[in-house]
Amino acid sequence: MKKIILIVTVFLLNLLRVHAQNVKVEGYVKDKKSEIPYVTVSLLGQKVQTDSRGYYSLYIKSNVPFKIDINAVGYKTFTQHILSVKNDTTINVALEALSNTLDDVVISTSRKPEDIRNVTTSVSIVNKKKLEKEMAINPDLSAILANQVPGFAPTAQTGNNVGQNLRGRPMLVMIDGVSQSSPLRNAEVDLRSIDPSVLERIEVVKGATAIYGNGAAGGLVNYITMVPDTGARFAGKTQINLNGSLVKVKNAEGGRINQMFYGKLGKFDYVVSGMYEQTGEYKDAKGDVVGPNYSLGETDSYNAFAKFGYAPAKNQRIQLTYNTYSSLQNSNFTLVNGNLATGQKATGVLGKPLGIPTGVDYNHNLNLSYKIDSTFLNSSLNVDVYYETRKDVFYVSLGRFDGGDGQSLAKNDKKGARLFLETPILNLDFLKARIAYGADFMKDKTAQPLVDGRVWVPTMDMTNIAPFAQADFNILRKLVFKTGLRYENVNIAVDDYRTLRTTGANNSTITPSFDVTGGNLKYSTYLFNAGLRYNQFNVFSPFVSFSQGFSVMDIGLALRDAKVNSIDKINTDAVKVNNYEAGFESRIAGLTFSASGYISTSKLGIEVVYDPATGLFNTARNPEKIYGFELAADYRLLDELGLSASYSYTEGKRDIDKNGKFNDDGDLYLNGRRISAPKVTASVSYSPLKVLDLTLNYTGINSRNRFEKNSNGVYNGNEGAVKAYHLFSFAGIYQVKKNTKLSLGVDNIFNQDYFPARAQWFMQPGFYSKGRGTAVNFGISVSY
Template identity: 60%
Template sequence: MYRPLGTFPLLLLAAWPFHHIAAQDKAGRQKDTLSRKHLGEVVVSASRRPVTLDNVPSSVTVVTKKMLENDMAVTTDVTDILAREVPGMAPGAQTNSNVGQGLRGRSVLIMIDGIPQSSPLRNGEVDLRSIDPAVLERVEVLKGATAIYGNGATGGLINYITASPKGDKPISGRTSVNMTGGLVGLKNSVGGRFSQMLQGRAGKWEYMASGVYEQTGEYKDAKGKLVGPNYSLGETETWNGFAKVGYHINSRQKLQLMYNYFRSQQNSNYTLVNGDISKGIAATGILGKMSGVPTGSKGNHNVHLVYQADSLVGGTSLAADAYYESRDDIFYVSFGRFEGGDGQSHTLDKKKGLRLMLNSPLLNSGSFTGNLSYGADLLNDITSQPLVDGRIWVPEMNMLNVAPFAETQFALWNDLILKAGIRVEKVGVKVKDYTTLRLTNTDGSTITPAIDVKGGKLDYTATLFNAGIRYNRNPLFMPYFSFSQGFSVSDVGLALRDSKVNDIKKINTEAVLVNNYELGFVNEYKGLRFELSGFISTSKLGADMIFDPATGLFNVSRTPERIYGFEAALSYAATKNLDLSASYSYLEGKADTAKTGGSYNVYLNGRRIAPPKVTGAVTYRPVKDLEVRLQYLGVQGRDRFAKNSKGVYNGNEGAVKAYNLFNLNASYKLNPKTMFTLGIENLFNEDYFPARSQWFMQPGFYAKGRGASFNLGIAVTY
């Protein structure tokens, strides 16, 4: 059942991939009502010190294991799953790129157990697909500007929390097999998926290992025609290997090591046929070998070592971890764009990090409790975007980020929750001398010349604050307010590769600082939960991608911005057999292009501002072992811009027409160990263009959405 759980503006928290039960808040919530009791039992581990949900003074959405399993019976595309489950998140486009799929109109920091997958140095917007959802325990989405893990989360963060071993058997496991395909145009659309998981405990040791392989067939639209192959998830091969080992040193100390490998690449038998936007003709493909090497994630490696100790001197707890991440993401070929011929780029990113956090109690006197969290984070991020053939497009950027922090939390009279914190970001980015690539038109004429650019070091310092208050006395009305700040170095690589000057000191690479204000409340009565939150997000410096019709390129606009909106979410356990849920998200934003300090005169484009979104779900269990779920996604229209002299919209400014999608999934337990699942995506075979296809205004990406498709599976546990 969908449970929106509200944003977390805490600047100083970090997620751990195992449950820290001993440190749960002693404020306790000894309430008699069923709804409050249930809320108090849930622990949000997107903080270094786990916090019960009724102690969160802002909006967080948690996509639970049960929700993931329901959605995976239809699709394993995590970008689509999150778009349906998370209010405030932009709709997806069924591709391996998450361009424009932000949170609340700003950039999102993607993490796996707190390991950053995104790089603000060069945001390729392919980081949502970083891990297979089969190995996840849940997904935590913190909405609004935050600096929990440092720079990059001006719109919020998404933390994929990996599964941990369960049960006391030396060995147990789960095997699942699925067959997928299109219900319209079945030929060549059939694909398959195999997943194997083993876990166990022995003495002080625990372990889990998982392997996933998936091969999709051709993606067909509602009329049975091939969906345009640019970044399509059709004809895509995905591998995921996961392992986690834990050792309980004693009752108060634990050591844990996690490794995850993810690879997902498209190997299409088709070459692209551009769409005609003015005539509404969708992009498709014809038989032939695609140019260049396969697009997608060539390899994403994550290694994470965690040490935790509880109940040290004075009741202080300690958490420390070290991590390493390496990824290689490959993009499509740009024809006739670069000096020396066509070019295909890929982003190379390597991160090494250390984190240390201590938590000490400040007081514990009946109705008054408090604690102090403090420590420091260290991150080294090396990112570049060369062409596959070795030509340098974005030079290597070497970032060192050091951030000390401190935060307090108090519970007064058990029901008044107060939080406040400070974090200091110190960032240095080193760049060697480099030469930009000369960019050309298709006829070979120069758009921008090659320029020799002197390198150097870019330094950034920011002091970030957060504060929040929540009052839980009456379950019928639990209000909260928060203020939080986010910080990002704002795609330095994009500015470097498009440099028009000969020294990086002359390039506008100033960081973005975002202020986020949120006011909301939670209402609970018996089986009903309703949450409403409104927010305003401001920044004196933006990073909007503006299309230049004269050159056909996108440039970064560094103007003040204001984004605002609201989100409403409802869940209701109508009976023991029937659950209902719904949500509505509205977002709008403008830029102050004249930099007057208050006159926001130009709408932000579709890459930043998603159209209004409606979701809903009905889950029914007619008998004990059968569950049926109907899910709805409605993307509303948005039309804010005028057409250009050619009679079409500029890039990123296209009008979005509304569309409505339904998914159906059913699960049946044949016996306690065997389950059958059936999922139907796009149940009523809606013929539509996803929102991104409409606002992007690029012929190669003007592709339709997938038509009605099936997913048939069986899973056996032992």
């Protein structure tokens, strides 16, 4: 018995001694702003990855010298020698960003944070610094995206984004992954869904994507909202701007105020923000009022935003986000149509406009998410539930409906849930593999009634269920291979309805009013994607990809223009896009250069064409082929001097005879609503002092002329020739004190007198307006 007690005692003492030799080392890896996810930490032969919040932990022997190494793309390598540790120890590391790096982490390509150099498709990121500079000039998101993103069509400087697409196809606009778009009735107003002051960055994924499915045939724009960038319990920022025309100041003055509070209270963090803006009259280069149809002049906008986060444990986070946005034009002018034949611009005269104010009446977003890292099988889990509702008001159509006027609304109401899991399946030195999987569920109700209650587009009730799986392989840390599959299952219910009689000259009937039998429209398809990228050399990092996109066509447009008495007789077939892309990125000293070429094909497209006989726009359904290329360069000439430039070219055609060829005599080019003119951008940033940042921007829209004039000597709608124009803008930001900044922005510095691209190709008298002349924006912000 004594021997047994002795043996047990010796065993326990040895067990305690062995356990005592192991201590826990843990901490967070951060940069100046926030934690860095998925960074490799090496220590005594062990390698671990930080989780989505930058946290790592591992066990080592006590009283042993060791070296900790951290390597992250876009940051200087961190190395620290430590003599030894006796007890559990926390080692927090702050990495220093390299001076010549693009934004290194992107979420929208695969729904999880990943290194942008592991992405196998074209991505553009408008980071916080770029947003700050652009907002110093003009806070309009449609203008910011047009200036900053290659392949993005030029802005029309109006409250809607008709014709402003990605690579010639419709895009999906999201806020933190929640769709603001509806493929059921593409009202083309979704870019202006939130105020940029609450954004951390904007991620733009170009080309068809199978990751997000329905509606993302041309790519996606994801507005990523901010999180607190301080450990303080309470912090805030107040910003005030004054803006207006420099051509003719009278009645052009406007202002903007933004108040924000944020901080961290133990396991809680919060951001609360409110913005109100009122613009004055928009004046063109001659000092005349810009035509008031959808003009951003005389517009009242507000945005309220709140985000609350709670971390019950180091690997968990619960987050609730709410945002509401409104932007309505309250103009004192009535429209004076332009003259397409003589080139006379549209403008306005004092008077009460017809109808109710146009623009975004409201857009409410509510999103609840739960994230957990390192759960079963080291998986991560992300669950979201959301609700979004919006109402947009359009201009009055004169004499169109039953011989009278009509003003329509777009109403959209959606709710949904997303389940996303990611599991590592291999973690070898030469091969790492992860699989992401889950499902999307969404209910979307969309309708387009008239303000007076008449039904123009009946309520369309869509149920969309889409399971998906995506696999990522990293071979020898140099070769990245991604592939995935998504299944779209869509059901759209439409009740019986009655079309509206539309009229032309002398109250003549163009389309009669008649009953249409409703029913269910069903779609199901698989979407496949695959991509490869080779990162052996910084000087040449090539990629190739194939991805399929899917979108139900603009169902509402087809239903309101019905020529038959049952929806099962209307051509409502969905659009499935095949996108092929190849490109490369080069990083040499202070230069980053990227190039990509793409081809996008679909057996069926949606082209909105103008019928000069009726004055109405109809849809044409033909096979389509779109192709183009993009070039972009950033060069850090000196620490205080940076240069950047880009060039975008897109072209597209319709196969009218459907023989698989696009160069026959009868085949047609896609019009300006789909294909934008070539675009050139450039900027010079100079910081002669650490407290002073000066930027000069250039945006050039080149010419495009693909169609002939009609018998009246003018181009048909959507087919107008675009004449080149060149715009320069300036942003200066001066940090007066540690917590105080002054900003000065000047738009259209040289007061260029021009028609924006959309006014030229749209060829509609009411939208034939000049662009805004020289305008100034002065701001002051105080942080505390």
